[in-house]
Amino acid sequence: MSGAHPERRPRYASHRYDDDLLLKVSILLWLALVFLVRHLLLLGITFLPTTGEEIDVLRTLVRPEFVLADLPAALVMAAGFRRRRPCPDWVRRVWRRAREILTLSILMYLGLLVAALVGSSLPLRDAIDEPLLVSLLLSLAVAFYLWRSRLVADVVRDCPGRNDG
Secondary structure, three states, X not given: OOOOOOOOOOOOOHHHEOOOOOEOOOHHHHHHHHHHOHHXXXXXXXXXXXXXXXXXXXXXXXXXXXXXXXXXXXXXXXXXXXXXXXXXXXXXXXXXXXXXXXXXXXXXHHHHHHHHHHHOOOOHHHHOOHHHHHHHHHHHHHHHHHHHOHHHHHHHHOOOOOOOO
């Protein structure tokens, strides 16, 4: 028995792993990613061919300056879709820094939001409406989830390259 390594028990149940034996990206993390690219998604939807007034409602929700904050999160989302064994180099670099990149996206959004509020001619209590408040609180909740979830930390570490075991 000398020299033998004790068998390592997996931290997660088998359903948490995909066919490549990578930890699956949880549905909650995918939802967080969709939330963080919401302005890009809304902008894309406004270009769909339609004759209804529903697109006009969406166009009023899209603030072009906030699309900038979605770009880092879009990069992480693209890496998440390309994550397979072995992970391509660019995917590995992005995916292993996913929490930092997504936090950057959140901080950019919050910075743009503060700039918009400061630049508004309305008093602060009138400038902050319910959708904006919900968006702000959800952004903070996503940041908390990214940094407090052990599963997220393990998923972003789990992106082996060609030379990794």
